[in-house]
Amino acid sequence: MAQVVVVGAGYAGVMAANRLAAVGQSDVRVTVVDPRAEFVERIRLHEHAAGVANAVQERRGLLHRDVRLRVATVEKIAERSVRLDDGGALEFDYLVYAVGSTAASGLSGAEYAHSVADLAGADALRGRLPRLPAGARVVVIGGGLTGIETSAEIAYRYPSLTVELVSQSVAGWLPESSRARIEGKLAKAGVRLRTGLRVTGVRPDGVATDAGFLPSDCTIWAGSFGVPDLALRSDLPVSADGRLRTDDTLVCVDHGRIVGVGDAATPPGHVGEHLRMSCQAAIPMGAHGADTVLALIRGEQPEPLSLGMAGQAIRLGRRDGFIQATHRDDSARGFVLSGRVAALVKERVCRFTLTSMRFPRAYRWLPGPTASESIPAGIR
Ligand SMILES: Cc1cc2nc3c(=O)[nH]c(=O)nc-3n(C[C@H](O)[C@H](O)[C@H](O)COP(=O)(O)OP(=O)(O)OC[C@H]3O[C@@H](n4cnc5c(N)ncnc54)[C@H](O)[C@@H]3O)c2cc1C
Missing domain, CATH: 3.50.50.60 (FAD/NAD(P)-binding domain)
Known part of the structure; x- marks a missing residue:
């Protein structure tokens, strides 16, 4: 049975862990490491700050029953093990790097x-x-x-x-x-x-x-995000902004047993250039990362990621919103939705993020842009 350690239990990490457990079943044993016992709905943190919502969710019902949660912080990733801040260590056959992002104003x-x-x-x-x-x-x-x-x-x-x-x-x-x-x-x-x-x-x-x-x-x-420096500290290959560099299947370019997903990973040009840091990208990356690990365990060649964006949804308070539909490369399309309906759609989207993690096996996503579509500038 392969030991898989998922570092970080945000959107990408939870989706990866749940899909590994649900699809891999007896082939894998999944342990997720995260500093918190609860799940933080980052997309509601501004609502949490304003006191209109609570972004902290119980993990019960969100993590697959076969996934073990270790509440700790990973301090270093070595060749086949991770060192934890509580003095412990975990060995892995495969590791999913899903440490997300943080504030970074510089x-x-x-x-x-x-x-x-x-x-x-x-x-x-x-x-x-x-x-x-x-x-x-x-x-x-x-x-x-x-x-x-x-x-x-x-x-x-x-x-x-x-x-x-x-x-x-x-x-x-x-x-x-x-x-x-x-x-x-x-x-x-x-x-x-x-x-x-x-x-x-x-x-x-x-x-x-x-x-x-x-x-x-x-x-x-409320400007740009940065990423934790765990990959850098662990001598793994990172981009200029510190994200783990992966190939088009999400496998780390320098370590065949590490797979990078979510905000903290950067797949190459045609696969990843249009993907802004977002849970819209993190959840499908988590799902694809799980499929890549399962392929590696079975000795098969993993598939390249193909992931398109659908839109940019903004809620302005409870009753107003604006949704800009996008091409799969995240550039704006002519269609927009505004007002109360847009606020309701955004709320549905937020709820769907949790639902999608609860049904990891059935989860599907939009394929990536075709070569003829343009790549826009970064957004969030
Ligand atoms: C206010 C706000 C609003 C947003 N709104 C939207 C939106 O409307 N739509 C959208 O698509 N995106 C939105 N985003 C962006 C979205 O929240 C992130 O892109 C998303 O959370 C990335 O998911 P992730 O799984 O990669 O990382 P995260 O959700 O950040 O999860 C990473 C996890 O890893 C853990 N971790 C970090 N370091 C370690 C370590 N060393 N050891 C163990 N665990 C570790 C963290 O504690 C965290 O639990 C918003 C973000 C913010 C802040």
């Missing part, structure tokens, strides 16, 4: 900004926001999907606060018409837009930009 004074990229940051905000006095200024940095959703959620939940979104642009990658509609929705939520600004640093009392200083009582980083 700004000077980053410690003065809260983050919605992880539970600790969202918890801190959840405690802080209700204690801010009326009129206090909350500055959200980042005009991507996370910044848009975070600023709207806080503005709707705390109308007495002044919420400002600071960025060079808002949804800058989308067509002009979509951008204008999102900006209108943010304004309706009460979010003040400060666009055309590049943030250069954070201070305890505000944000430095290339056009001057913006005072802030509570600053939130």
Whole structure:
């Protein structure tokens, strides 16, 4: 029986572990290692921060009954074993690398900004926001999907606060018409837009930009993500931004027994270039990673990943939303959905992420773009 260790039990890791257990059955023994006994719904962390949802879910019912959970942090990956922070170690025949992503501003004074990229940051905000006095200024940095959703959620939940979104642009990658509609929705939520600004640093009392200083009582980083440095520390091959480099089947380019999935892995050009860090990509990558491990165990050649994107779904508070349909390479299509219906669809999408992990064997995904489709710039 092959021992498979899955490092990280987020969207990609849980899907990989469940599919391995459900499909592999007597061929595999699956152990998942994660620092938390509970599952963190990262896509709800901005809602958690605003106090309108709880992003912490029990793992019961989410992990396949044959998957063992070890609550610990992996400190180092060696040739056929991992070292844990509790002094233990686990041996593996195959390892699934699924450690996800974290906040990464790279700004000077980053410690003065809260983050919605992880539970600790969202918890801190959840405690802080209700204690801010009326009129206090909350500055959200980042005009991507996370910044848009975070600023709207806080503005709707705390109308007495002044919420400002600071960025060079808002949804800058989308067509002009979509951008204008999102900006209108943010304004309706009460979010003040400060666009055309590049943030250069954070201070305890505000944000430095290339056009001057913006005072802030509570600053939130909602910009780009970075990844844990576990692969780098373990001397595994990584891209410039620290993600595990894999081939087109998701096998690590330098270690035939390690498979990389989710935000922390980067498959090559035609297979992975259009995949932004998202659970939309992480869940199918987890499923495909499981299929790759099973093929390796059976001595078969794994299939290349073929994964397409479907859209970008934004919820602005409880009753408003915007969905931009995309081509499979993640570039915008002409079709959009707006308003309450879009908010409902986004909520359904969020719920479906959990459902899909509960039915790993039946899970299917959209095939990747054809060679003729263009590759857009990164989004989140
Ligand atoms: C506020 C917010 C809103 C978002 N909204 C959307 C959205 O609407 N749609 C969308 O598609 N995406 C969204 N995303 C992005 C999405 O959450 C991530 O892309 C997704 O979580 C990636 O899944 P993953 O499994 O790769 O990593 P994660 O979900 O980050 O899971 C990684 C797991 O690995 C664990 N881990 C890390 N290091 C170790 C270690 N050394 N040892 C053991 N375990 C470790 C972590 O604790 C974590 O549990 C959002 C993100 C945020 C922050």
